Amino acid sequence: MSVGLLSLIVLGLAVLGYLLGRQRALSAVKGDPRALHSLPSYYGASVALFTAVPALLVMVVWLFLQPTILETRTAALIPQENIAASGGNISLVMADVRRIAEGLDAVAARAGLDEAGIQAMRADLSDMRSRLAEVGVALGANVDPAVFEAAKTYRSLGNSLHSAMALVVLLAAALGFAFALWRISPQLRARNLVEQFIQVLLIASSLIAVATTFGIIASLVVESWHFFRLYPAGDFFFSTTWNPQFRGGSSLGLWPLVWGTLYVSFIALLVAAPIGLMAAIYLSEYAGPKMRATAKPLLEILAGIPSIVYGLFALVTVGPLLRDYFAQPLGLGDSSSSVMTAGVVMGIMLIPYVSSLSDDIINAVPQAMRDGSFGLGATQSETVKRVVLPAALPGIVGAVLLAASRAIGETMIVVMGAGAAAKLSLNPFEAMTTVTVKIVSQLTGDTEFASPETLVAFALGLTLFCFTLALNVLALVIVRKYREQYE
Amino acid sequence: MNDMRILDRDVSANTTKITARGVQVYYGENHALKDVDVDILAGTVTAFIGPSGCGKSTFLRCLNRMNDTVASARVLGEIKLDGEDIYDKRVDPVVLRARIGMVFQKPNPFPKSIYENVAYGPRIHGLTRSRSELDEVVETALKKAALWNEVKDRLQSPGTGLSGGQQQRLCIARAIATSPEVLLMDEPCSALDPIATAQVEELIDELRAHFSVVIVTHSMQQAARVSQRTAFFHLGHLVEYGETGQIFTNPRDPRTESYITGRIG
Known part of the structure; x- marks a missing residue:
């Protein structure tokens, strides 16, 4: 499930939550909005917010963390001699791994292979380099079996992490939806809730600007420090x-x-x-x-x-x-x-x-x-x-x-x-x-x-x-x- | 309004300072002032009263051509200062405004020191030749405006730091310092508390000795207290003009009577 589709589902759920929440608030007072603490639309909005905001937050955090987890897990699979062979630079090997993993999808689609077929592929038995070249992934040397295995793991681990993310996000949306809908009652201060959310949104927006400024300063300071280790500050x-x-x-x-x-x-x-x-x-x-x-x-x-x-x-x-x-x-x-x-x-x-x-x-x-x-x-x-x-x-x-x-x-x-x-x-x-x-x-x-x-x-x-x-x-x-x- | 009888109604001189004949003012399409004839006497306080939007401020601003700064304003008719038409092409409005000073509704001291505020007029008109002469002009103006004792120790502090009543008296001092012949006051007390108002009113009565004063006011009590002559404006017309005592005790026009007894306006 792609990220776009997932966000669409969550947003759809939020819209549904809005309508249901509004409906539920109105029916709780038998259609007389004056008996409610807030306007009916605020109840709808509170359900929509509880559905969408936590789920989307989880998704954003997950998307940030996933590459890091994937890298460290896969990097552990690569033997030391492969790293040494590419000049001791792990990032070069990892770049190969990522490209092979991408190429594998294309190869599988071309040859009509299923998941088991991909797992069965072996770099030391077939000429992976030319097969990958056919789908537009050019590699500098023949594919090393260890790197190829790492790429397969990278791919399958990535896929399972992705499915797990979809599951967790949908779960979060559903939980928020159910919780918010359950707690609707005429006394609920839905209006204040929405107000608080808006306040948090505004604070977050201003924090982004401040945080960016500090980030830029920090990177300047760190790199300047590197410079002054190499070059005397007095001369500069x-x-x-x-x-x-x-x-x-x-x-x-x-x-x-x-x-x-x-x-x-x-x-x-x-x-x-x-x-x-x-x-x-x-x-x-x-x-x-x-x-x-x-x-x-x-x-x-x-x-x-x-x-x-x-x-x-x-x-x-x-x-x-x-x-x-x-x-x-x-x-x-x-x-x-x-x-x-x-x-x-x-x-x-x-x-x-x-x-x-x-x-x-x-x-x-x-x-x-x-x-x-x-x-x-x-x-x-x-x-x-x-x-x-x-x-x-x-x-x-x-x-x-x-x-x-x-x-x-x-x-x-x-x-x-x-x-x-x-x-x-x-x-x-x-x-x-x-x-x-x-x-x-x-x-x-x-x-x-x-x-x-x-x-x-x-x-x-x-x-x-x-x-x-x-x-x-x-x-x-x-x-x-x-x-x-x-x- | 009982105090009006005890006030001295003497008009110190009967020479006419300003003569207005058939004055019409248009703001774009809006006919704000219709056919106004007024004689303003020297050494007299003249009050303009009337409900909001009746044209009294508009007429006041015609007297020193402040309406020139409003792009859409058009003034017809004849206004003479000492027999000289002020809307004549040969008259420089800038010079005219030095002869006819103005104090505004809201105190508007410049963001300068108290001294510089008062010295502003004499400086731009080159009225003094030396610093000591300027000091003297400033002191005299502040004394006439009854502000000297309060500010003599802090002439260099900003004029905006004074209280509202003091600010308005500073603006009066500023206007006096150019030694005008007529002083126009557009609701000078509307932003002031009763004590400051009393001080300004007392001041106006003293100023009568030196200039003619024309004052626009919303307060009929104020008009009765400070003026010798009163003009009542209504819907752009000058309804009645005469001795203050007569206007308030024995108005000729039924509209004036309705206004001063509180039935219209």
Whole structure:
């Protein structure tokens, strides 16, 4: 019985439970719903929940655990010499086992074999490799009898575990169904029960987000720790050269990358913050309703353009333009990839973030503030400058810092606009690169995951995470400190 | 309403400050104010009373062109301040609002310090030349608004931290600081408790010495207590306008009588 069919059955049972539960509650009070504690539908819902939730939970847990149990049981069957033959790596042997087990099903279907027939197959008597190849399972070598036996066990154990799961899940559904239906009485607080379930659901949803965050941090920390065992932390944090060598002997200094990141982000914010803020002021304070209704969505289209498209724009248009009209005449370099290119294009990308958020924040400043200022004979721009902006300042700072977080994390525009050379330089028309770009370039390619050159990506990721976290905390502190100034 | 007889009804001057003739206001299709004629005298407190939605606040907001900030509002007719049409093209509404100050229904201090709140008007209009002069203006305004003694030790703390009544007096001080000729007050006590209301009312009576005050109020007792002249609005019409004592004791229009005796509104 497949997982899909099983869930359908459970859900069908839940629907049935809903109808029966409702019916039973109504008949218990002879059809007068006023005598019930809750609305009849809540009784139905309580039966449906008791049927579906435990059964589906059991299924999810079982599906998580089954592969692990299967692996450990089967791995025990494989003799040591087979593991040694494949370089001492059990996971390679297990991959073979899984593929053979899958192939066996196909072979059986093709030859019309039943379960006993499969059990009778022997790797040392027939040419299993070619038979498996016929059904599309290509193996690197002839099938070892021990591995083949393990595969047969893997398959049959998997099948029996699967049937057991179906049985247990159906049993859980039936038990829940019967229990919930049995305890329906007019006094049962079905409504509160459903309320509690909803609360648990909401808590679980928020826990998923929190747990994921912690999981990501944990994996970053663990991998970074591996890195620092292979590479001295002092060099990573204090060296000013970035020169990875995949043959070994690399110097992996953090600072050229951090400098590039900060430089590009700084230029991006220099472009995005004033333009975005002024656009927001225009839209919220000056523009008529018609203008606002057209301009705001148009501005937000900018936010919908994928960053790779901005990257192309940087590479093809902005880069050569800046080189021909600024860098070369000023004698600052002749590279079309530059910090300036990436920064300017990234700034354009961030304009809608700043403007859209600031616009909402400026609109949230009470009209009474503006009236008060107009009533004293202030002009519109005086009102904006002296009353509206100070009142909206915490929110605007938050918007800019949010944009800064995005700038720090941006990759594609930097690859295409600023190049990939790690450098410590003040010249904005020189090619530089950022942390994110180097994470990508260290992890792409066919390198093993055990050298400092690849593991450095995690340390870089952790550094980046700390930077954005610090920015977010800063934003939070600023907003907390100045919040509720008006009211 | 017994106290109205003991109040001094003297109108200190009989010169007309604002003349309104045939004022009509439309909000989109809605005809909010119909053909209003009013003369507001200098050195007088004039009260506008009437049920909700009768147009009294609308008319008040016409007097300093605050309706300009409402996109759908349209004002017809003629309003003259010292014989000068305020809806004339040559009149800058910004300058006009500096001459006709306004205090709003809900206290709306800016999220700045008490000092900066009061100094706001003088600063934007460049009324003072030095810091000490500005200090003096702020002090005078706060004293006139009867707030000085309560806040003189904490001028740098935020204006939003004051109590509701203090906030409203701060807003009055803020309006006074630009030294306007007329002060408009849109239900200035509706968000205040009785004690704060009494303080603001006392203040209004003192302010009469310096400006004409126009006050919109829902409370007839308040109108009777603070004003010398009263205008009664109903459904967008100005029903009756005259001496406060006469309006409350001997109204000419049956609608006014119904309203002040509590039968309509």
